[in-house]
Amino acid sequence: MKLLYFAWMRQRIGTSAEDIARPDGVDTVGDLVDWLVARDEGYAKAFEKREVIRAAVNQEYVRFDHPVNDNDEVAFFPPVTGG
Amino acid sequence: MIRVQEEDFDVGAEIAALTGGDRSIGAVATFVGLVREMAPVEGETRAIESMTLEHYPGMTEKKLAEIEDEANRRWPLAASLIIHRYGTLSPGERIVFVACASAHRHAAFEACQFLMDWLKTEAPFWKLEATDTGGAWVDARESDDHAVARWTDKPDAAE
Numbered sequence: 001m002k003l004l005y006f007a008w009m010r011q012r013i014g015t016s017a018e019d020i021a022r023p024d025g026v027d028t029v030g031d032l033v034d035w036l037v038a039r040d041e042g043y044a045k046a047f048e049k050r051e052v053i054r055a056a057v058n059q060e061y062v063r064f065d066h067p068v069n070d071n072d073e074v075a076f077f078p079p080v081t082g083g
Numbered sequence: 084m085i086r087v088q089e090e091d092f093d094v095g096a097e098i099a100a101l102t103g104g105d106r107s108i109g110a111v112a113t114f115v116g117l118v119r120e121m122a123p124v125e126g127e128t129r130a131i132e133s134m135t136l137e138h139y140p141g142m143t144e145k146k147l148a149e150i151e152d153e154a155n156r157r158w159p160l161a162a163s164l165i166i167h168r169y170g171t172l173s174p175g176e177r178i179v180f181v182a183c184a185s186a187h188r189h190a191a192f193e194a195c196q197f198l199m200d201w202l203k204t205e206a207p208f209w210k211l212e213a214t215d216t217g218g219a220w221v222d223a224r225e226s227d228d229h230a231v232a233r234w235t236d237k238p239d240a241a242e
Contacts, residue, residue: 007137007209008220056207059142075139075207079223082136082167082208083116083179083199 001070003036005046006077009053012046022070029055030064032074052079084163085147087138089170092180101162102184108161112191113182114199120174122212122221129214136169136178139207143167150201154183157197158190165198167208197234203227 003018010016026032033050036043047053055062056075068074084101086092094115102108118134147165154163166180179202183194210221 004139006139006207007211056139056142059139059145061205075142077139077207078209078220080204080207081210081221081223082138082206083203083227 001068002073003032004073004075006075008078009046009076013042022068027067028064029057029062029066029068029074032068033064033076046076053077054079085144085151085165085167087140087143087147087167087169089168091168091177092166094177094180097164097166097180098182101164101182105161105184107186108184109186110188110191111182111184112188112195113180114195115177116179116199118172118174118176118178124212124214124216124219129216131174132213132215133171133173134178135171135211135213135218137209137211138167138169142207146206147202150198150205153201154194154198158183158185158194160185160190160194163194163198165202167202167206169208200227200231200234204231 001020001022003020005013005016023035026035033047037047054077055064057066057068057072059073094113098111098113102111118131120131121128122131147167151163151165154160160183162184164182168178172178181195181198183191185191204227211218212221
């Protein structure tokens with residue numbers, strides 16, 4: 001799966017994109033967040049305020065209970081501030 | 084029509100192109116968003132040296148097109164346009180342009196406001212403001228959530 005990070009999440013994690021094989025037991029966006037947070041401090045810091053983070057699967061906003069599949073594009077980002 | 088671009092735009096030329104030839108149009112409402120020279124950064128008002136807009140290529144275009152479709156479903160628009168810039172901009176520069184053309188003014192005004200309110204909370208853009216003390220990401224404003232809540236029946240049920 002392809003993971004994308006934007007704005008201060010990108011800075012805290014230290015990369016804007018990465019490809020990973022879907023880990024065992026990761027079936028939802030929330031599972032994926034748990035798995036990422038356990039990886040290292042950058043991810044833990046990026047997901048610190050989990051309730052404000054927005055997630056998109058294949059470019060559609062989703063909740064954290066949304067399922068994830070092997071070929072999904074999953075993006076995490078802070079609340080948007082365009083306009 | 085939607086455009087996501089780094090370069091500036093010419094408001095007059097855009098309006099002329101949008102309405103050109105369609106004599107059923109009696110009203111065009113437009114909004115232009117500009118980079119302010121002063122902004123609150125971590126509780127203090129500071130001078131902004133530049134603003135950098137980051138976005139999610141692909142999803143940005145998709146969300147803007149959805150928002151525009153929704154405006155066209157709700158109001159009888161003859162034409163509509165959203166332009167949103169990305170990259171590094173200086174104070175005074177244009178960031179965003181929304182134009183709605185209709186036979187009468189109410190639809191044009193309302194659709195224009197609707198598009199801006201929706202864009203603020205749904206389009207995946209993020210602003211980084213540079214001041215003499217460094218860079219700070221702009222926080223989402225609660226007032227923007229209130230503004231969009233006026234337009235019930237959000238098309239994006241996931242939120």
